[in-house]
Amino acid sequence: MAPAYKPPAPEEKEAYVRQLFDQIAENYDAMNQVMSAGQWSRWHKQFVAMTDFEPGGRILDVACGTGDLSMLDAAQVLPGGSVVGIDISEGMMEVGRKRIAQTPYKDAIVLEWGNVMELKYEENSFDGATMGWAMRNVSSIPQTLSEIYRVLKPGARFVCLEAAKPYSKFVRFGFFLYWKTLLPLIDWMVVKTGRQAKVRPYTYLSRSLDSYPFPNELEQMFRDAGFKQVEYKPLMLGTVAIHVGTK
Numbered sequence: 001m002a003p004a005y006k007p008p009a010p011e012e013k014e015a016y017v018r019q020l021f022d023q024i025a026e027n028y029d030a031m032n033q034v035m036s037a038g039q040w041s042r043w044h045k046q047f048v049a050m051t052d053f054e055p056g057g058r059i060l061d062v063a064c065g066t067g068d069l070s071m072l073d074a075a076q077v078l079p080g081g082s083v084v085g086i087d088i089s090e091g092m093m094e095v096g097r098k099r100i101a102q103t104p105y106k107d108a109i110v111l112e113w114g115n116v117m118e119l120k121y122e123e124n125s126f127d128g129a130t131m132g133w134a135m136r137n138v139s140s141i142p143q144t145l146s147e148i149y150r151v152l153k154p155g156a157r158f159v160c161l162e163a164a165k166p167y168s169k170f171v172r173f174g175f176f177l178y179w180k181t182l183l184p185l186i187d188w189m190v191v192k193t194g195r196q197a198k199v200r201p202y203t204y205l206s207r208s209l210d211s212y213p214f215p216n217e218l219e220q221m222f223r224d225a226g227f228k229q230v231e232y233k234p235l236m237l238g239t240v241a242i243h244v245g246t247k
């Protein structure tokens with residue numbers, strides 16, 4: 001019998017996540033449209049409303065992947081502004097660089113390798129920061145938040161868009177039924193990884209909310225990292241949340 005899925009141990013998580021995103025990079029954008037049932041653009045509109053960045057600003061998009069949020073950030077800070085996107089997966093950024101090269105933002109965005117838990121930037125160096133669909137993937141949320149806090153200028157905002165664990169048991173049951181039955185099937189049908197494969201991307205994603213905090217717990221973690229005016233907006237029956245905090 002095939003072995004049951006085992007999530008990566010904390011010390012293996014970064015390498016596992018990097019390998020996983022390198023593996024799915026080419027299909028990532030198309031799969032998001034399918035998995036979000038077309039809600040992707042709607043969530044992004046809400047995200048932009050909460051960022052509210054100004055022209056001329058310098059923004060850091062952590063865990064930028066293929067650059068969706070980097071481009072949304074750039075649209076707000078142009079003219080005169082710029083965006084630095086960082087990620088641990090070269091595969092995701094390679095797809096992102098090709099996409100960005102076709103847009104009016106190509107001169108305003110740089111994607112470079114970096115780990116959000118050890119940012120190489122000076123403190124107080126960005127006018128804003130964003131993170132999309134990635135807080136679940138880091139090995140330490142407190143360390144991630146304190147690094148982002150460190151590099152932001154006083155008064156700058158951090159906006160985090162991520163899947164959320166719904167409070168309602170009823171919604172949670174329905175959501176997890178979809179999430180935990182459909183997503184593992186994608187591994188088999190699209191990514192074509194068997195049940196024996198060490199890295200099973202969509203099985204991992206379907207399980208990655210298990211140990212993730214509820215939205216109010218994440219809100220408290222923002223405060224613990226030093227952020228002020230912290231709030232969050234639940235979307236789609238609480239299965240997605242946008243958290244915002246100001247340094």
Ligand SMILES: C[S@@+](CC[C@H](N)C(=O)[O-])C[C@H]1O[C@@H](n2cnc3c(N)ncnc32)[C@H](O)[C@@H]1O
Pocket residue numbers: 014017018021062063064065066067068069086087088089092114115116117131132133134137138139
């Ligand atoms: C689900 S993708 C999201 C990509 C993009 N932000 C978006 O909105 O589509 C998660 C990304 O987080 C990146 N990632 C995970 N852990 C990271 C870390 N410690 N530092 C930087 N990037 C990380 C992965 O490589 C992957 O590209």
